[in-house]
Amino acid sequence: MKRQLMGSVLALAVALATGVATAGSATKATPPGKTQRAATSQAEVTLYVMPQCGYCEKARQLLTERGVTWKEHDIASSADAKREFIAKGGVGTPLIVIGDEVIRGYDASRVDGALSAHGFAAK
Structure with a gap:
């Protein structure tokens, strides 16, 4: 047995x-010539930012380098964006949302991990 x-x-x-x-x-x-992948779909990526935020710019650069498109919400100019930001636990910017994963602050390794987990190709 x-x-x-x-x-x-x-x-x-x-x-x-x-x-x-x-x-x-x-x-x-x-x-032949094809690689087998897990059935994950690319999730929506949202970036909550404030003007003149250096870490927000780093997050933009990282997403651009990875070929990711994202929605961006300025919490200083939109009351709706500010409410969403607070509801997601935001206290500082950037607040990065990849699918259902919320990343508070700029953390390149966490962003890369979340992108990979949600079907975005690593670079």
Whole structure:
């Protein structure tokens, strides 16, 4: 029984590593030249900023370098944006929202991790 289980686990690992998955008698392989990806969709990215915020500019540069488009809300000029910012726990700018993940302040490694987790290609 133990050997049979280990054999099944090994077969699954090989199937996953080679891009071949089995379900019953059906087999599906990844076409040559294509890479198999998890089924994640790119999430919406929103940036809450204030004028003359150096870290907001760094966040913009990072998103631009990664080829990410985003919505930007200036909390100094929009009462609606300010309310959203506060509701998301904002206390300082930038406040970066990637999908359902809220990043308070500029943290390049957290932004990169969240982008990757939400289907954006790493650069």
